[in-house]
Every structure is written in C-alpha cells, then in structure tokens.
Amino acid sequence: MDDRRWANLVTIATLGAVLSPVVRDTDGFPLSNYPMFSSRRDSAVQIHHVVAWSREGAHRPVSPELVGTDEIMQAHQTIKIAVRQGRADSLCREVAKRIARDTRAWLDVDALVVRTDRYDAVAYFQVGPKPLRTTVRAQCEVPRGERP
Amino acid sequence: MSGQHGFWYRSMPARRLAVLRCSIGGYALVYLVARLPHLAGVARFDPAQFHPVGPVSWLAQPLPVAVVWLLAVCAVAAGVAFVVGWRFRVSGPLFGGLLLWVISYRNSWGMIFHTENLLVLHVIVLGLARSADALALDAGTDPPRDHGRYGWPVRLLCAVTVATYLLAGIAKLKAGGIEWVTSDTLRNFVAYDNLRKAELGASYSIIGAFAVRYDWIFPPLAGLSLLIELGAPVALFGRRIGMIWCALAWSFHFGVLVIMAILFHYPLLGVAYASFFPVERIGDRVERAVRRARRLNR
Numbered sequence: 414m415d416d417r418r419w420a421n422l423v424t425i426a427t428l429g430a431v432l433s434p435v436v437r438d439t440d441g442f443p444l445s446n447y448p449m450f451s452s453r454r455d456s457a458v459q460i461h462h463v464v465a466w467s468r469e470g471a472h473r474p475v476s477p478e479l480v481g482t483d484e485i486m487q488a489h490q491t492i493k494i495a496v497r498q499g500r501a502d503s504l505c506r507e508v509a510k511r512i513a514r515d516t517r518a519w520l521d522v523d524a525l526v527v528r529t530d531r532y533d534a535v536a537y538f539q540v541g542p543k544p545l546r547t548t549v550r551a552q553c554e555v556p557r558g559e560r561p
Numbered sequence: 562m563s564g565q566h567g568f569w570y571r572s573m574p575a576r577r578l579a580v581l582r583c584s585i586g587g588y589a590l591v592y593l594v595a596r597l598p599h600l601a602g603v604a605r606f607d608p609a610q611f612h613p614v615g616p617v618s619w620l621a622q623p624l625p626v627a628v629v630w631l632l633a634v635c636a637v638a639a640g641v642a643f644v645v646g647w648r649f650r651v652s653g654p655l656f657g658g659l660l661l662w663v664i665s666y667r668n669s670w671g672m673i674f675h676t677e678n679l680l681v682l683h684v685i686v687l688g689l690a691r692s693a694d695a696l697a698l699d700a701g702t703d704p705p706r707d708h709g710r711y712g713w714p715v716r717l718l719c720a721v722t723v724a725t726y727l728l729a730g731i732a733k734l735k736a737g738g739i740e741w742v743t744s745d746t747l748r749n750f751v752a753y754d755n756l757r758k759a760e761l762g763a764s765y766s767i768i769g770a771f772a773v774r775y776d777w778i779f780p781p782l783a784g785l786s787l788l789i790e791l792g793a794p795v796a797l798f799g800r801r802i803g804m805i806w807c808a809l810a811w812s813f814h815f816g817v818l819v820i821m822a823i824l825f826h827y828p829l830l831g832v833a834y835a836s837f838f839p840v841e842r843i844g845d846r847v848e849r850a851v852r853r854a855r856r857l858n859r
Contacts, residue, residue, distance in 0.1 A: 538771075
C-alpha cells in the first residue's frame with residue numbers, strides 16, 4: 414500500500430474510532446465519551462469506605478493500599494463492588510489481615526467497619542464532616558493474636 | 562488530502578515525527594515501568610470485580626497471574642525497541658498493541674482511568690506511521706527529505722488530542738446542558754471528589770475544600786473549561802492558535818490539580834501537546850550541544 418492510501422486509511426479509522434463514542438454514548442478504553450464530571454450532580458453523595466477503630470474509640474479511614482490498591486478511585490470502586498455483591502464481610506477480613514501484618518501505623522486498631530455514608534458534600538467542608546446517614550455493611554476484628 | 566502540501570498530507574521533517582516517537586514512546590515506557598507493580602498487580606484482585614473493557618472484552622474471566630506479568634514485561638521490551646527505533650515495522654505496532662492491552666486490562670476492574678486514553682491513542686498512531694526513519698537504530702545515515710508521510714501522523718496526533726477534549730465538552734452539554742456552567746454542578750463535583758479522598762484516607766486539595774465554600778467561584782471556571790473543550794478544534798487551524806490552545810488546556814489541567822488533586826500527568830508534563838510544536842528543534846539543539854562538547858574535549 415502506498416504512503417498516501419495508508420495515511421487515509423489510518424486517519425479515517427483512527428478518527429472514526431475516537432469520535433464513535435459520542436454516537437454510541439459509551440464509556441470504555443481507550444475509546445471513551447469522557448463522561449467524568451459531566452452528569453448533573455447535587456451535593457448529596459454516598460461514600461463506601463472502610464473505617465478503622467482504635468482501642469481508645471477513635472476512628473480513621475483505612476488507606477487505599479490496605480484495600481489492595483494504591484489508587485484512591487480503584488479503592489472506592491473495590492469497596493463499592495464488594496458492598497453491592499454482598500462481599501463486605503470478606504473484604505473486611507482481608508483488610509483486617511493486612512492491618513494485622515502492619516507493625517507500625519495501625520498498631521492501635523482493633524476493629525474495622527465497612528460503611529456506606531451519605532453526606533452533603535458542600536456542608537462537609539462548610540460545616541463539618543458529619544454524615545447524614547450511616548449504613549454499616551460489615552464489622553470485623555483485627556486478628557492480632559495474643560497480646561503480651 | 563490532496564496535494565503534497567495539502568492540509569493533512571503536509572510535508573514535515575522526519576525528525577519531528579522521530580522526536581515525537583522518542584518523547585511520547587519514552588514517556589509511555591517510563592510510565593509502564595514505574596506503574597508495572599500496579600498494572601500487573603490487578604491480577605491479585607477478586608475475579609468477581611472483573612469487568613473487561615476495550616480489547617480485553619473478549620475475555621470471559623481474568624488471565625492467570627503469570628500471563629498478566631508476561632504481557633506487561635513484553636510491553637516493556639517492545640517499548641524499548643519502539644523508543645530506540647529498532648525493527649520499527651514490527652516494534653511500532655507491537656508496542657501500541659501491548660500497551661493498549663496492558664492498560665485496558667488494568668482498567669478492567671470496575672474503574673476506567675481516563676488519564677491514560679490519550680497516551681495509548683498517541684502511541685498507536687506513532688506505531689502505525691514511519692516514525693523511525695530518523696533518530697533510530699535502523700535509520701539510514703542520510704536524513705530523509707521532508708515529506709507528507711511524516712506530516713500526516715503529526716496532524717493525526719493533534720486531531721486525536723483535540724477530539725478527546727471535544728468529546729468531554731460534548732458529554733457535559735449532553736448530560737447537563739448549559740446548566741453545567743450556570744448551576745452548582747462543578748462545585749458539587751469538586752466537593753464530592755475531595756470528600757471521597759478525605760474519607761478514603763488519601764490526601765485531598767485543601768484549596769478545593771476551601772473554594773467550595775464560595776459558590777460564585779465555580780460558574781466562571783465551568784464556563785472556561787467548557788470553552789477550552791468545545792473550542793479545541795480551532796487548535797488545528799494554525800500553529801500559533803494551536804500553541805495558545807495548548808497553553809489554555811494545560812492551565813485547565815493545572816486548575817484540576819490545584820482544586821481536585823487529580824494529576825493528569827501526560828498533559829501536565831506537556832508531552833500530550835508536543836505534536837503542536839516544532840519539536841525537532843530540540844533534537845537539533847541536543848545534537849549541536851553534543852558536537853560542541855566533543856570539540857571542547859579534543
């Protein structure tokens with residue numbers, strides 16, 4: 414095939430493919446209609462997350478690495494899918510095992526809760542981070558073995 | 562596409578395309594190596610989470626861990642050949658295909674990372690063109706003459722870049738109409754994204770968290786974003802206007818980084834926009850500097 418025909422073929426095929434999601438209205442990879450941040454959104458949001466509880470009753474969110482990925486959005490998706498598929502219990506136990514192996518930052522943590530919290534996202538930063546509603550999906554203890 | 566000097570098949574130096582191959586391919590290679598543990602690490606995920614996208618869609622179930630790693634390592638090897646221009650007729654399309662596969666596989670676990678689409682599309686275009694006729698292991702000693710065969714891939718890289726922004730703009734108009742600009746949508750997205758990061762134990766943007774207290778900030782930002790996205794095609798009609806659009810698009814990503822702590826690494830480092838610039842001058846300067854250094858050493 415000569416250069417010009419090849420140029421035409423690759424150009425038409427590439428641009429046709431790249432622009433096609435606008436007609437099909439689909440998100441995929443590498444062809445996407447780039448729907449992120451495009452939908453109408455109000456300030457009510459739902460967050461699925463794993464919360465660690467310490468012996469003193471303090472709590473803090475578990476980091477994405479302990480959910481099995483270093484990507485924040487992947488971690489959120491992992492928890493969301495586990496909740497939807499009714500696997501929140503097994504996810505809780507997996508994260509608890511990882512926390513038990515960690516010898517430093519999570520030593521004070523005794524228990525985990527997989528939660529779905531509903532917030533007003535704007536009020537979260539204007540007033541304070543109190544959820545409007547909390548649904549506990551699973552609870553588990555961190556397997557520490559015997560303490561000295 | 563008529564005429565040697567037509568809009569699309571415009572004569573350009575082989576070196577420009579070669580510098581783009583080295584920079585975009587080199588970037589993809591570094592990214593692949595740096596992210597290898599994560600890209601291949603998805604093999605550890607629960608199979609119930611597997612939701613294949615793109616070319617991975619024909620898989621009914623996840624691949625064995627060893628195969629995931631093998632393909633990722635092959636992608637790195639093909640990437641090296643791509644960047645140095647070795648056996649490019651094979652290594653060009655091969656790297657494009659393997660990069661597409663590895664990143665699609667990583668995106669097949671319920672979350673598509675839109676930061677990587679453009680990089681993969683650019684590598685595929687470069688792999689299908691004569692991008693290794695200069696600055697390559699297999700290139701001849703005499704530099705090839707300027708030709709349209711080196712021009713159309715550069716044009717296509719620019720067009721693909723512009724198309725991705727245009728699609729993002731159209732998606733916003735389709736989903737929210739002009740209300741996407743005038744309503745609180747952007748403010749709510751910024752608040753949601755930062756909240757999600759905070760509640761998942763990651764660092765979030767303090768500036769974004771502060772900004773959501775003031776609703777008047779967001780409609781102008783939304784309007785500017787939409788203007789950059791929908792106006793992207795004008796970047797194809799002139800070098801200067803293309804450069805101005807690149808600067809605006811870069812500022813848009815910088816703004817996203819500042820208020821949402823989302824790093825669109827490929828455009829923010831400028832590599833995504835390299836095809837809009839006469840990048841062969843970088844190669845010329847490097848060559849002149851090397852020659853000068855050699856003369857001084859004698």
